[in-house]
Amino acid sequence: MRTKCPVYIVIGEAPLRRHLVSMLRSHGHVPTPFSTGTDFLEASHFLHPGIAVLDVHLPDMPGLLTLQELLSRRRDIPIIMTSTGADIRVAVQTIKKGADDFVEQPVDDQILLETIDNTALLLEERIDLQKEKIRVEIFLDRLSKREFDVLKELANHDDNYSVAKKLNLTVRSIETYRSRIMRKCGTSKFADAVSMCRGYIS
Incomplete structure (x- = not known):
């Protein structure tokens, strides 16, 4: 061993x-x-x-x-x-x-x-x-409800425009939320945040 x-x-x-x-x-x-x-x-x-x-x-x-x-x-x-x-x-x-x-x-x-x-x-x-589960839970807890909603919708492969329309937001707001989510996740790629949370958001 x-x-x-x-x-x-x-x-x-x-x-x-x-x-x-x-x-x-x-x-x-x-x-x-x-x-x-x-x-x-x-x-x-x-x-x-x-x-x-x-x-x-x-x-x-x-x-x-x-x-x-x-x-x-x-x-x-x-x-x-x-x-x-x-x-x-x-x-x-x-x-x-x-x-x-x-x-x-x-x-x-x-x-x-x-x-x-x-x-x-x-x-x-x-x-x-x-350990990964705990890391994801801590990350998700740091998100505001709106940030979580944006992450969830974008994780379903919707583009910025579609998500903005669905959540009654502007495309610029979606881009801002994406940046906040990446910052809280500690990554420079939004896809990394989505990949990390796959299976924890639906």
Whole structure:
């Protein structure tokens, strides 16, 4: 793994949980153990972005339910599901429910390490996406309602004249708003502002 990463071990079986914590720590990871899905979900609001190793069978609630609850709260914690005696149907079901990978128990340490390394790439992508989302939200919050309306209409490929007519403004006013939007976005090209906000305005 290129950088140390938080790994959340959500497994009810104490011996396995302790082993994975020790093994991951010895390989430079930063493991945090949880014995129940409830404890993990309660802590999820405060956890740093990381990777979860989540057992299908937990003592307090189904692992798949824990998976779904986590996905509704956090998108920056990729999830590796694990289960004892799992067949292909269980693995497929967890992936369909939103897990990023699956490791069968008894856990092979090397396979888990490789899976975590691969999943870490997803984590980096999701962290980058989250940062970009925050950047876009901050930018949009800085816009006045009229600036937002102009950005939205121009993003729909309407020209200055059409947008001016639609918003009951002059073409000169549209050009002024374009300049303000670019300045607040920190770009010299209006197309860059549109590209950054694509998917956040409709």
